[in-house]
Amino acid sequence: MPHTLRLTVTALVGLVVLAVVGAQAVSVEPAATPSTVVRTSETTRLPAPDAPNVVVFLTDDMRKDDLGYLPHVRNLLMKRGMTFTEAQSPHPLCCPARAALLSGQYAQNNGVHHNSGAYGGWESFDPSSTIATWAEDAGYATAIHGKHLNHFDADAPADPGWTNFDILLEPATDFENFTFFDGDSFNDDYVTTRLDERTVADIDTWAGRRPFMIFANHVAPHIWFPESAKGDGDGDRGGRLPPAEAAYAHALKGITPRAFKDPAFNEADMRDKESIVSGRPKLAPRPLKRLNLARIRSLLSVDEAVAHTVAALERAGELEETYIVLTSDNGYALGEHRFTGKDRLSDEILDVPLVIRGPGIPAGTRSARTVSLIDLTATLAQLMSLTPTMTIDGEHFVPTLRDPEAVGLRDTMLIQTGAKDPSARFPGWAYRGVLTQRYSYARRINNGPTAGFLYDRRQDPHELANLLSDERYRAVRRELERRYRVLADCSGTACNRDFGPLPRPRPAR
Known part of the structure; x- marks a missing residue:
């Protein structure tokens, strides 16, 4: 220099x-x-x-x-x-x-x-x-x-x-x-x-x-x-x-x-x-x-x-x-x-x-x-x-x-954490889920259907309200779970997909 x-x-x-x-x-x-x-x-x-x-x-x-x-x-x-x-x-x-x-x-x-x-x-x-x-x-x-x-x-x-x-x-x-x-x-x-x-x-x-x-x-x-x-x-x-x-x-x-x-x-x-x-x-x-x-x-x-x-x-x-x-x-x-x-x-x-x-x-x-x-x-x-x-x-x-405005193909990213327990039903995994521009979603793999989270970061950027059991987000939750299952064992280009628009949450009554 x-x-x-x-x-x-x-x-x-x-x-x-x-x-x-x-x-x-x-x-x-x-x-x-x-x-x-x-x-x-x-x-x-x-x-x-x-x-x-x-x-x-x-x-x-x-x-x-x-x-x-x-x-x-x-x-x-x-x-x-x-x-x-x-x-x-x-x-x-x-x-x-x-x-x-x-x-x-x-x-x-x-x-x-x-x-x-x-x-x-x-x-x-x-x-x-x-x-x-x-x-x-x-x-x-x-x-x-x-x-x-x-x-x-x-x-x-x-x-x-x-x-x-x-x-x-x-x-x-x-x-x-x-x-x-x-x-x-x-x-x-x-x-x-x-x-x-x-x-x-x-x-x-x-x-x-x-x-x-x-x-x-x-x-x-x-x-x-x-x-x-x-x-x-x-x-x-x-x-x-x-x-x-x-x-x-x-x-x-x-x-x-x-x-x-x-x-x-x-x-x-x-x-x-x-x-x-x-x-x-x-x-x-x-x-x-x-x-x-x-x-x-x-x-x-x-x-x-x-x-x-x-x-x-x-x-x-x-x-x-x-x-x-x-x-x-x-x-x-x-x-x-x-x-x-x-x-x-x-x-x-x-x-x-x-x-x-x-x-x-x-x-x-x-x-x-x-x-x-x-x-x-x-x-x-x-x-x-x-x-x-x-x-x-x-x-x-x-x-x-x-060009910082250029975007990629993928609209849903796999996110996960692991576990050490070899006797678990799904050995080696703890939380697995997906991240989109709007949502964070994951399940704790070995702990049943209510162990996990769904956050709408557009409405809740600080992830304060867990919407996993909120009926307004039922269709969103199902689609995010489907996307996770598609990506769970992905390899190569299959990990980078455009799934298209997500369902909209139902309006509050």
């Missing part, structure tokens, strides 16, 4: 943070000296002469509204690219969501339903055909830095397709004491800093020599599980607040979670909710406020990493030939519907941030097209001219990257 532009970026930080939350500016320093990285595979195939580079920043449990606190993301990605306001995680939990992104497939096809158990965990995923292997076949240099699906055995072989398989070993959500697959171990350190420098190191190595695809899988803002913490591996129980890098330990004091302004926060009446959640008590705001602040502070270091990557790409002359993506594996509830966490099919958990900057993308644009992580996989494959070696379920949205 030229010296004058570096000064401009640093100055913008203070202006944006002050405008958003009235806090101190975030400084940007050059990334640290890169560590030695292990190269697990090489390819000699020549890529297309116009092959673009791709850098994906994948955060862990980031809410869509967290974007407002990240000045570099706002100025270097959002103002220079396209923001998707209706991006979704099709399976909002770490391991299944990441498997969906790597494979471009729903869980019924890639086999990963949960973080652990008989139907989950990294062992359930077959890495032999992923966006990494397709990119390697096309002549790309490839790297994955940071968190894998969730856990990973240090004695297991590297996943195929990655030139640099640079993942974190267990515990993969320890911010301060951590070990990489190549054996590099750090104590009393900060994981985001190391992921930042390792990402920049690959750009410096490959720029000008061959096109590259880099996944920078950051830990922030996930709950912190140090080596001493005893988490259950599936949620946030037993964890601690994510620690901030020293530079941001006192940033943004006094901010209030945006969730507090949502009518769904500590929802007043939960009696219409399914029985397994209807009895939840209200949550104390103060711990949620501390959690929100810790999450945002941890993301400020990811924001800085984005600035370092943009600077490295510009320094190497690769910025205008690179698609830069920022997204998350899932969203996160901060007290909406009296819940904190993920692995549920409510709006704030399904919603993920998605910003893309790159060649041909109009600057400062927004798209309301509903897209999912598997669509992102299909889109990257299209942009990179890759040939998937298996059937993928996503619908690429390249036309929308050229």
Whole structure:
């Protein structure tokens, strides 16, 4: 990055943070000296002469509204690219969501339903055909830095397709004491800093020599599980607040979670909710406020990493030939519907941030097209001219990257969560349903016909009134159930259908 532009970026930080939350500016320093990285595979195939580079920043449990606190993301990605306001995680939990992104497939096809158990965990995923292997076949240099699906055995072989398989070993959500697959171990350190420098190191190595695809899988803002913490591996129980890098330990004091302004926060009446959640008590705001602040502070270091990557790409002359993506594996509830966490099919958990900057993308644009992580996989494959070696379920949205008003074929998206219980009537599944532009619908698979929800988001954008038993919506419910059954075992293009108009709800008497 030229010296004058570096000064401009640093100055913008203070202006944006002050405008958003009235806090101190975030400084940007050059990334640290890169560590030695292990190269697990090489390819000699020549890529297309116009092959673009791709850098994906994948955060862990980031809410869509967290974007407002990240000045570099706002100025270097959002103002220079396209923001998707209706991006979704099709399976909002770490391991299944990441498997969906790597494979471009729903869980019924890639086999990963949960973080652990008989139907989950990294062992359930077959890495032999992923966006990494397709990119390697096309002549790309490839790297994955940071968190894998969730856990990973240090004695297991590297996943195929990655030139640099640079993942974190267990515990993969320890911010301060951590070990990489190549054996590099750090104590009393900060994981985001190391992921930042390792990402920049690959750009410096490959720029000008061959096109590259880099996944920078950051830990922030996930709950912190140090080596001493005893988490259950599936949620946030037993964890601690994510620690901030020293530079941001006192940033943004006094901010209030945006969730507090949502009518769904500590929802007043939960009696219409399914029985397994209807009895939840209200949550104390103060711990949620501390959690929100810790999450945002941890993301400020990811924001800085984005600035370092943009600077490295510009320094190497690769910025205008690179698609830069920022997204998350899932969203996160901060007290909406009296819940904190993920692995549920409510709006704030399904919603993920998605910003893309790159060649041909109009600057400062927004798209309301509903897209999912598997669509992102299909889109990257299209942009990179890759040939998937298996059937993928996503619908690429390249036309929308050229024109934000462009829409796709699909009008109904499959959404689901998994379960570990192998003895259930429908093993491996918890909630399954569909999302349309207007409705959210799902059933708890093993708990009878009244366990589930139907929300009319046009009338009820905060999902307060469960209409599953409302006779006015009987025809709507039947059609959404039919669409779910059509999509439940879908594969490939069959997952992306235009079902046509839905029935109208009957008017109230």
